[in-house]
Amino acid sequence: MPVYLPIAELSVNLFLILGMGGAVGLLSGMFGVGGGFLMTPLLIFTGIPPAVAVATGANQLVAASVSGVLAHWRRGNVDFKMGFVLLVGGVAGSSLGTWIFALLKSAGQIDLLISLSYVIFLGVIGSLMLFESLGALLRNRKGTAKRKKLHQHYWIHGLPFKMRFRKSKLYISALMPLGLGFFVGILSAIMGVGGGFVMVPAMIYLLGMPTSVVIGTSLFQIIFVTANVTFLQSWATQTVDVMLALLLMSSAVIGAQFGTRIGTKMKGEQLRSLLGLLVLLVCLKLAADLVLTPDDVYSFGVIGGEN
Amino acid sequence: MGLFSRYQLLFTILFFSLLLQDTKGRADGSLVTDISSHLISVTSDFTGTDLLLFGTIRALASEDEKDHGDIIVVVRGPERELIVRKKERVAGIWANTKSVTLQKVPSFYASASNRPVEDITSKTTLDRLRIGPDRLAFKAKGEDAHVFPYKKAVIRQKKEAELYSDRQSTVHFLGPSLFRTTIHFPANVTVGNYTAEFYLFREGDLVSAQSSPLFIKKVGLGRQIFEFARNYPALHGIAAIVIALIAGWIASAVFRKD
Secondary structure, eight states: EEETTTTTEEEEEEEEHHHHHHHHHHHHHHHHHHHHHHHHHHHHHTTHHHHHHHHHHHHHHHHHHHHHHHHHHHTTOOOOOHHHHHHHHHHHHHHHOOOHHHHHHHHTHHHHHHHHHHHHHHHHHHHHHHHHHHHHHHHHHOOOOOOOSOOOOOOOOSSEEEEEEETEEEEEEEEHHHHHHHHHHHHHHHHTOOOHHHHHHIIIIIOOHHHHHHHHHHHHHHHHHHHHHHHHHHTTTTTOOOOHHHHHHHHHHHHHEOOOOOOOOHHHHHHHHHHHHHHHHHHHHHHHHSSSSSOOOOOEEEETTTO | OHHHHHHHHHHHHHHHOOOOHHHHHHSOOEEEEEEESEEEEETOOOOOEEEEEEEEEOTTTTTTTTOEEEEEEEEEOOOOEEEEEEEEETEEEEEEEEEEEEEEESSOEEEEESSHHHHHHHHHHHHTTSGGGGOOEEEEETOOOGGGGHHHHHHHHHHHSSEEEEEEOOOOTTHHHHHHHHEOOOOOOOOEEEEEEEEEEEETEEEEEEEEEEEEEOOOHHHHHHHHHHHHHHHHHHHHHHHHHHHHHHHHHTTTTO
């Protein structure tokens, strides 16, 4: 059944979009990532213009994150103080990112930037997660798992403006989550993602947060960053397709609910190795598209965006 | 199919009214044409549509009835300025390197004729009237020879998207003077003002031409969303966020299990 998207200005198959939303929602609930890193490329493969895919993806992520965060909140798995510091950085970063996006879009290099960012970040983070979690799984199996130190000291811990995050059992400089939020905010705007796939591992490995609160806190700050991207894109480029977003939301939030339930039943290592694998697969697909000879070396766009 | 029977009915009525008119009217070898609808409404379930373009030739009194002449029908969509980019391998990666700006590129183009257009008239005439997508003359900023493949690429991709078509032998004659053809408009057709042109040729000469307007508009919810997004972008952004917040909350409330 086809449905016409008023902003993307094309017809898409209703069930294809709902299916995509549901599948991505399921994964997002399981792994605590927004799922944007899957949603945005999928939308582009469907023929949605990249600018619309990025902006609408952000809009859909607002809904997915809200529904996800409420589920985690009820279990007390959200560190609101940490989330707030992250989102301050995130809102600033995503504003800068939206500006960069608009700039490169007019230079015709936005697709390349999107793909390159995906390949680099997904590649690095995917392999890190996969190897770390596989290592942990193997150690568990051998039964030689060493008790981790409560916390390790890096140069980062010498930074000023220390804050206590009770929920995360951390006493660290506020500059760290602020900077992390800012950096992920930029990625969020450029790649049309919530940034969970960077945020989650960074919170675990860089900030040293307990895995239990990581997903809820990440989702919490993603709400605000994606809301900011939605607003800025709608305001500056008018590329938010509410019709498309609604279709994706309605299926993704349902998928996310089931995903969250599956996720709580799985071990952290299993979850991380699966996510790592998934991230690497998307990375490989995008890398192949960059390197393989395209079907058509020519592409065109309407000047001024006005259809 | 209901739609088509309506066309048939319309067509039949027109056929007889034209016949009546023809007997009274002055036979001057000119064209009387119309389209089944001058307005295509792009609704939220728009999947493309077919329009019936038809007309009659008012034959010269002296002429042999069998020789009805040749008809070429052209539908052109609103013209746009396009930026066409070419990818090249840079350090192993395919990246956009060169670009050309093309002006006056019709967003939609369809031509139909009762027999191959090359048999109807000379190449010069076809070029002049820009009949057939391959004869479209886009203007490029900084015109030179290297622009040609860019133009070809646009035409090729538009053809693949069914936005450009060249369907010869799809104008059918019913009797000596009445002709009809259908033009397909795909789902991703651009909204705006279109023109439908009808050309009558006799022995290679353009005898008569008619042009009528055609509008493609967004209607209903789709149009309201589109206009709201264009006219109140900030408000639209806030609305989009609020909708998302509510959707997320509803989903969470519905699935709450305790």
